[in-house]
Amino acid sequence: MTQEQAVLERTPDAAVRRSLSDRPVFMRYLVHTGRFFRTKPLGGAGVVIIIACVIAGVFGNQLERYDPETIFKTTNPEFDEALYEKSLTDPLVRLTARPEQLQKGETPILFSGPTGEHWLGTDGLGRDLYSRVIHGAYTALYVGLGAALMATISGIVIGLASAYFAGATDFILQRIMDTLQAFPPLVLLLLFGQVVSSPTMTVNTISLGILGVASSTRIVRSAVLATREEVYVLAARTVGGSDLRIMFRHIFPNITAPIIVTFTSSIGVYILVEATLAFLGLGDPTQVSWGKMIEEGRRNGVADPWMALAVGGALTVTVLGFNLAGDALRDVLDPRLRGRGGRAGF
Amino acid sequence: MRNYILRRVVVNIPVIWLVATLVFLATSVLPGDFVAQRIAAQDPTSTDPALRAAQIDAVRKDLGLDKPVVERYVRYLGHLVVGDFGVSYQTREPALKGMRDGLPYSLQLAFMSLFVGLSTALPIGIISAIRQDSMIDYVLRIFAILVLAMPSFWVGTMLLLYTVKGVSFFGLFEIGWTVPLTDPKLLWEDPGSSIRLFVIPAVAGGLASAAGVMRLLRSQMLEVLRQDYIRTAWAKGMRERVVILRHAMKNAMVPVVTVLGLTLAGLLSGNVVFENLFGIPGVGRRILVAIQARDVPVVQAFVLVIATFIVFVNLGIDLLYGVLDPRIRYS
Numbered sequence: 001m002t003q004e005q006a007v008l009e010r011t012p013d014a015a016v017r018r019s020l021s022d023r024p025v026f027m028r029y030l031v032h033t034g035r036f037f038r039t040k041p042l043g044g045a046g047v048v049i050i051i052a053c054v055i056a057g058v059f060g061n062q063l064e065r066y067d068p069e070t071i072f073k074t075t076n077p078e079f080d081e082a083l084y085e086k087s088l089t090d091p092l093v094r095l096t097a098r099p100e101q102l103q104k105g106e107t108p109i110l111f112s113g114p115t116g117e118h119w120l121g122t123d124g125l126g127r128d129l130y131s132r133v134i135h136g137a138y139t140a141l142y143v144g145l146g147a148a149l150m151a152t153i154s155g156i157v158i159g160l161a162s163a164y165f166a167g168a169t170d171f172i173l174q175r176i177m178d179t180l181q182a183f184p185p186l187v188l189l190l191l192f193g194q195v196v197s198s199p200t201m202t203v204n205t206i207s208l209g210i211l212g213v214a215s216s217t218r219i220v221r222s223a224v225l226a227t228r229e230e231v232y233v234l235a236a237r238t239v240g241g242s243d244l245r246i247m248f249r250h251i252f253p254n255i256t257a258p259i260i261v262t263f264t265s266s267i268g269v270y271i272l273v274e275a276t277l278a279f280l281g282l283g284d285p286t287q288v289s290w291g292k293m294i295e296e297g298r299r300n301g302v303a304d305p306w307m308a309l310a311v312g313g314a315l316t317v318t319v320l321g322f323n324l325a326g327d328a329l330r331d332v333l334d335p336r337l338r339g340r341g342g343r344a345g346f
Numbered sequence: 347m348r349n350y351i352l353r354r355v356v357v358n359i360p361v362i363w364l365v366a367t368l369v370f371l372a373t374s375v376l377p378g379d380f381v382a383q384r385i386a387a388q389d390p391t392s393t394d395p396a397l398r399a400a401q402i403d404a405v406r407k408d409l410g411l412d413k414p415v416v417e418r419y420v421r422y423l424g425h426l427v428v429g430d431f432g433v434s435y436q437t438r439e440p441a442l443k444g445m446r447d448g449l450p451y452s453l454q455l456a457f458m459s460l461f462v463g464l465s466t467a468l469p470i471g472i473i474s475a476i477r478q479d480s481m482i483d484y485v486l487r488i489f490a491i492l493v494l495a496m497p498s499f500w501v502g503t504m505l506l507l508y509t510v511k512g513v514s515f516f517g518l519f520e521i522g523w524t525v526p527l528t529d530p531k532l533l534w535e536d537p538g539s540s541i542r543l544f545v546i547p548a549v550a551g552g553l554a555s556a557a558g559v560m561r562l563l564r565s566q567m568l569e570v571l572r573q574d575y576i577r578t579a580w581a582k583g584m585r586e587r588v589v590i591l592r593h594a595m596k597n598a599m600v601p602v603v604t605v606l607g608l609t610l611a612g613l614l615s616g617n618v619v620f621e622n623l624f625g626i627p628g629v630g631r632r633i634l635v636a637i638q639a640r641d642v643p644v645v646q647a648f649v650l651v652i653a654t655f656i657v658f659v660n661l662g663i664d665l666l667y668g669v670l671d672p673r674i675r676y677s
Contacts (some may be wrong), residue, residue, distance in 0.1 A: 042368035175357070178365040181660075182653040184632075190637050191372045192646075239406040273496050276619060276628035279499050280634075294500055301507040308507070329492075 017092055036332065043328020049321025056137035064131035065119070067289055069127045073106035075224050106243070113306050120310050124296050129307060133314050134188040135288040140318060143205045150209030152218045152263045158213065159220025160247050164228060173217075180214040189273070193282050201284040204277060210269050223255035230254075257333035265326030268319040290315045351665070358657045361404075365653040366646075370419055375640045383444035409435065426650070431438045432643035434636075441647035444632045445602060452628035455551070455617060458544055460610065461560065462552025470556070471563030476590060478568060486563070493557040499619045502550035507621070509546060546619035555609045559602055566598035573597075600670050615652040618633055 005330055037044035057210065066072075080101040087093040120129035162173040180188070192207035194198045196343050228251060232288060236250045271302030277283050278291030297308030406412045410421075425432060431441040437519055474486045495500075523542055531539045570576065571594055579589045618630035629648065636644040 173358050175364065176501065178358075178361045178657070179368065179653075182361060182365050182656045183649065184611075184652055184656070186591045186618045187615065187633055187649060187652070190618070190634065191369070191649075195595065268495065275497050276499055279497075280619065280622060291497075291499075294497075298503045298507070302510055305511075306503065308500070308503055312497065312504065315500065316492070316496045319497075320492065323491060323495055 007330025026090055034326070042324050042330065043331075044325075046321045046324025046328060049317060052323055053137050053141060053321060054061060054317050056134050058138075059142040060134045060138055064134050066128040066130075068127060068131045068135045070128065072109045072122055072128065073126065074109050081274055111300050111304050111307060111332065113304065123293065123307060124300055129293075129310065132288050132293060133290070133311060136290040136311070136314070137318070139201060139287045139289045140271045140274065140315070142201060143208065143274040144267040144322075146202075146205040147208035147212060147270040147274075148267045150206065151212030151266065152259060154213045154250070155220050155258065159217040160224055160252065161218065163221040163224035164243065164247055164251070164332055174221075177214040177217050182225050185211055185273070186276070189277060190282065193277070196212055199277075199284060201287050204274060204283065208273060211273075212266060212270070216259075216262055216266070216321035218240075220255065223258050224251055224278070227251050227254050231316070261326060261330045264322060264329055268326070271315070271319055271322070273326040347670075351661075354661050354664070358661065361657055362650070362654055366423065366650055367419075367458035369649045370422055373645055374415055382491040390594035392639055422646075428538060431647035431650075434464075434644045435641045436639060436644075441643040442591050442651065444636070444644060445629055445651060448627055448629040448632045451530065451626050452615075452617070452621070452630065454533055454540070455544060455547060455620065455626065456610065459551040459555065459617075460606075462490070462548050462616045463554075463556040463609070464606075466553065467559035467563060471560040472567060472590065472595060474564045475561070475567030475571065486560075490560045491558045493553050494561070496554075499549050499623065501553065502620055502623055505546045505550055517556055525624070528626075531624050542603050543624060543626070547617065547624050547626070551617060551620060555605075559605050559609075562605055563598060563602050566600070566602065567594060570598045596670060600667055603670065604663055607659050607666075611656040611659040615656070 037047075080097070080179045083093060083097055083101055087097060109118075109122045110124060110126055111122060115121065118128050118130060120133060123129050123132065130241050158173055158177075162170045188211060189204075189207055192210070193204065203263060233250055234244050241250070274283065275289065275291030275294070278289035279295045281292075281295070283289050283292055293311040294308050294315070297305065299309060347518065377567055403412070411499065412420065413421075422432075433439060434441050434444065437443075470486050470490070472488075474483045477483050506525060510525060511522060526539045527541070533540045533544075567568070568571050576589060577591055579593045584593075615629060618634050620626070621628040621631035622634060629652075631647050635641075636648065
């Protein structure tokens, strides 16, 4: 019996057994995916949201209805021709009339609210909000994915080294991680942001990534500590495997589950922090960011909170998507939580 | 036990030294120079570059900034050891004075948030666990996961907007009040005004931390409720309340305490976002101002004190584990 057949034999679900055997590999992936969506509908919803967000981020230029920087104008509806004529000769009219009544020509459409022309309305400068929200997805994804990738990859390297070599290496590396965690996160970001004179999107991504290294290192380290005493690691060492080979060929493949889970769930957190930075006015001034747009909506809020509501809604749904997907992945991949509260996973 | 505490304290010393060094490095390589900023602000008309340079040199010398970095670093560490944090460039007052002034505001905000957070998270987490997979469980879980995804600054903003505008409940009654944004008062100075201002950030911040605690508490409760000793407790005929609160909840609290401690540490360092949004002169807002003004001694002092505090909060959390779960032994 091949190893594969043995695995199939142990699969409790007869339907899965039937569906998995004698099918091409890609069909098996389809079956797995189908089961994921059936058993984890919330996780499936999260995946759909993530896909939508990625499409918005990557194909923003095709999806937007207008250029995000275009300022939309309309002929001034308040313009009063008669009053304008009078004001040319009578200075008193110029002082008493409201400025809008005298402005000839066009004014930008500010905070219009949703219309057929502008699906989400316009912002404080008269730009199309829908197109800007779509463009904000790029910033959110760039920072979220970038920071999560950076934190996870350095976390893997540092965590592996720390737990594998133990002793002095472990002590020193862990004290450095303690140091990073001793800072209040936002204060550390403020410090990083100020070291460079103007914060760009990439700089913010890097500082977020550095901030996340500590927690991802902890997770990798505890996973490695549990794995390094396994018999197959001892076996690999017995046949003379080098440290690097043991770390990356034998230990690493066995700790991917918690890494994938933390990676997915942390993206949402980074997106939130990026928005917070932009909200405080510390984001990249040249990029369209949801946090900055919420701040702009806030200033107009008492008159009409629609813009702050709409952009905040987009941000919430995106983060929700990553959280839902992360939760479902945790149920599926993390064996410690398996079998709790119903059947989990594949 | 005593040895364990002692060793943990000793291990924390290099951490605090690293924090001090990192802060010193970050503030010493800041591109914007406080001195140049200050002189430009004092005397905006002077355009003579030579005169300007002479002025800058004089002030730099006065502040001790003309010495090489290494010498400044050694001097800085020496002063730290005897508890001298230096004086603020801006106010010429001790660097920690701002922290003392801001702490009451931050503490009040922290405790109000913690109160909101705990009084929602604990009942919700427990109810959700003991009524697992019921309608109410689903509703509460969806609530938690939604709140977790909402940026707290956005929740705060929306709450603020709608309290100022006033919200009408089906025309029956209306809720809304003026938020004293320009005149922050502490609870014992003017309770009414203080609550009107603090309640919004407390609710927004409290809910954000409540969502995480609730989800953790629920999954811990589910695990604990399946343990043998819970079945024993039921079999002994104990009342539901005793089983749930004394036997189950106490054991489910171990990881929850971690999150709570981290929340507490974060809240005590001041909440930069809310303090900024609501004009509360707490620690967080003062840090932001000091960083923007390049007031190096103040930034160094604040960050070091907060980091030390967080390090010891973490130690406290570890010790609390032993109280909650006597099986955890320290060695």
